[in-house]
Amino acid sequence: MTLDKGQLDRQIIEQGRRFFTLMEKNAPSIFSTERWVRGLMDWAMGRDPLKAEIFTLLDRLPGLTTEKMLYDHIRQSFKHPEVLPPVLRLGLRIAGLLGPLGRKIVTAIVSKCVKIVAHQFIIASQVDQTVSKLCKLRQKDGFAFTLDILGEDTATDQQVGQYIEKYFQLLAGLKTAQQNWAPLANGDSLLDWGSAPKINISVKPSALDSHPDPDDLQATVSRMFERLSPLYRIVVQLGGFLCIDIETRALRRITFELYRRLRSDPQFRNYPHLGLTMQVYFKDADAELDKMLAWARVEKLPISIRLVKGAYWEYEIAAAEKARAPVPVYTIKTETDLAFERAAQTILKNHDICHLACASHNIRSVCSVLALARALxxxxxxxxxxxxxGMAESFRKALLGIAGRVRLYCPQGQLIAAMAYLVRRLIENTSSESFMHLTFAEHTDIDRLLENPAITLDNIQTQKPPAK
Ligand SMILES: Cc1cc2nc3c(=O)[nH]c(=O)nc-3n(C[C@H](O)[C@H](O)[C@H](O)COP(=O)(O)OP(=O)(O)OC[C@H]3O[C@@H](n4cnc5c(N)ncnc54)[C@H](O)[C@@H]3O)c2cc1C
Incomplete structure (x- = not known):
């Protein structure tokens, strides 16, 4: 089927405008935590020296186990007190004079700020709180969920075991709860939207092995399979869904192979609810997607792909520079946006064998998927x-109003396990090219935000000014 690209683009922009209007209607009140957290993030991340110091603090936080250690770190590493808020600057200045009391004030303020930001993005730390919050998100607000347990940095086999054990505990809690959940937008089916399992978990491959080795792919995948398959067995018994997250490029081949192994294993072949995540910011993403679809056709196995742009962009650039290797990711943001629309189209054209989970907070990207699905x-x-x-409640409410089928990715766990996740969210929310930042902090013109990335790219390459 050939698509009328001009007409498609007009539909995307029209839908995008409706999206922005709906989002305005759902704007957070001045009293909402989200509004304050966003303000705090924009303020802190807009100051370059402070930004670097905050990232270092978050990175080291798990090891700073006493008040004194935290205080010493803050004193030694916050080398630019002039960019700190006045209360903290004063605290640092008088801490020496007040002794332990001054130290308490400084560490309390910093800890509180970290906790407030973390609680914006983490659903809960305990099983019972998590289950009750998920119930509310489903039954009151109409959102499905996928649950992710934080703590992918497993350094020992014992930690791997503990990570898996937490999933077992949560699944036990969810098993009881799901009996009382009416399916979302049901029809007659027991499944959400008539087709999706109510229990859905996301798992990070790096947490499944303490020493994954890309050079020993088969052995690494076998170890991961040994750990993941008992968990997946329980998910299958509960009629649930498991999605494998994707991390850095070094783990990508391992992750794809783990997915293929689990999906085609004789004990799971007949159970379709297993998903994989694919990142489009890699220059070879189209080729990798084609390979995965071809594999599904040869094996006659329906698959499900969560399509993302990729959360490790800065890391991949730095890793390539360090290894003096070619940069594997696009370096113009619009190229990634365009790749997202291209990959979404490929999956939608293969919808008979591949289900698409569109995972983006970019209104242009989301509306292009909606319009493409309709056109195809x-x-x-x-x-x-x-x-x-935790990413813009007004966005998720507008998306629910427009698309109807929205799943929230809900991280769960203790604050200390959340640092790597938190850093990724801070980078994402405050990067000068991020859609969220351009929308909420820069108030960028809507026409520019909804512009076809092919046109933007063409303008960049021929140095034309962006749409007014
Ligand atoms: C439900 C859900 C699950 C997710 N799971 C994963 C996962 O398993 N693995 C994972 O890696 N990510 C995951 N992500 C994060 C995702 O990859 C993106 O980082 C995030 O969603 C931002 O993309 P966007 O479309 O929302 O926003 P946008 O602001 O439109 O896009 C930002 C993205 O553009 C890319 N980018 C930024 N600058 C440049 C540049 N100069 N050149 C080229 N590209 C650039 C980066 O990928 C960046 O994240 C998930 C996201 C969601 C919503």
Whole structure:
């Protein structure tokens, strides 16, 4: 089927405008935590020296186990007190005079700020709180969920075991709770939206092995399979869904192979609810997607792909520079946006064998998926939309109003386990090219935000000014 690109683009922009209007209607009140957290992040991340110091603090925080250690770190590493808020600057100045009391004030303020930001993005730390919050998100607000347990940095086999054990505990809690959950937008089915399991978990491959070795792919995948398959067995017994997250490029081949191994294993072959995440910011993403779709066709196995742009962009650039290797990711943001629309189209054209989970907070990207699905006559149950818990409530409400099938990615766990996740969210929310930042902090013109990335790229390459 050939698409009328001009007409498609007009539909995307029209839908995008409706999206912005709906989002304005759902804007957070002045009293909402989200509004304050966003303000705090924009303020802190807009000051370059402070930004670097905050990232170092978050990185070291798990090791700073006493008040004195935290205080010493703050004193030694916050080398630019002039960019700190007045209360902290004063605290640092008088801490020496006040002794332990001054230290207490400084560490209390810093700890409180970290906790407030973390609680914006983490659903809960305990099983019972998590289950009750998920119940509310489903039954009151109408959102499905996928649950992710924080703490991918497993350095020993014992930590790997503890990570898996936490999933077992949560699944036990969810098993009881799901009996009382009415399916979302049900029809007659027991499944959400008529096709999606109610229990859905996301798992990070790096947490499944303390020493994953890309040069010993088969052995690493075998160890991961040994750990993941008992968990997946329980998910299958509960009629649930498991999605494998994707991390750095070094783990990508391992992750794809783990997915193929689990999906095609004789004990799971007949159970379709297993998902994989794919990042489009890699220059070879189209080729990798084609390979995965070809594999699914040869094996005659329906698959599900969560499509993302990729959360490790800065890391991949730095890793390539360090290894003096070619940069594997696009370096113009619009190229990634364009790659997202291209990959979404490929999956939607293959909807008979591949379900699409569109995971983006970019209104242009989301509206392009909605318009493409309509233009290609893709049945509703072959796609869904996913957003991260804590990222702009007004966005997720507008998305629910427009798309109807929205799943929240909900991280769960203790504060200390959350640091790597938190750093990724801070980078994402405050990067000068991020859609969220351009929308909420820069108030960028809507026409520019909704512009076709092919046109933006062309303008960049021919140095034309962006749309007014
Ligand atoms: C439900 C859900 C699950 C997710 N799971 C994963 C996961 O398993 N693995 C993972 O890696 N990510 C995951 N992500 C994060 C995702 O990859 C993106 O980082 C995030 O969603 C931002 O993309 P966007 O479309 O929302 O926003 P946008 O602001 O439109 O895009 C930002 C993205 O553009 C890319 N980018 C930024 N600058 C440049 C540049 N100069 N050149 C080229 N590209 C650039 C980066 O990928 C950056 O994250 C998930 C996101 C969601 C919503």
């Amino acid at each position: 006559n893709v049945p509703q149950n072959r796609s869904e939309f996913q957003v991260l818990y």
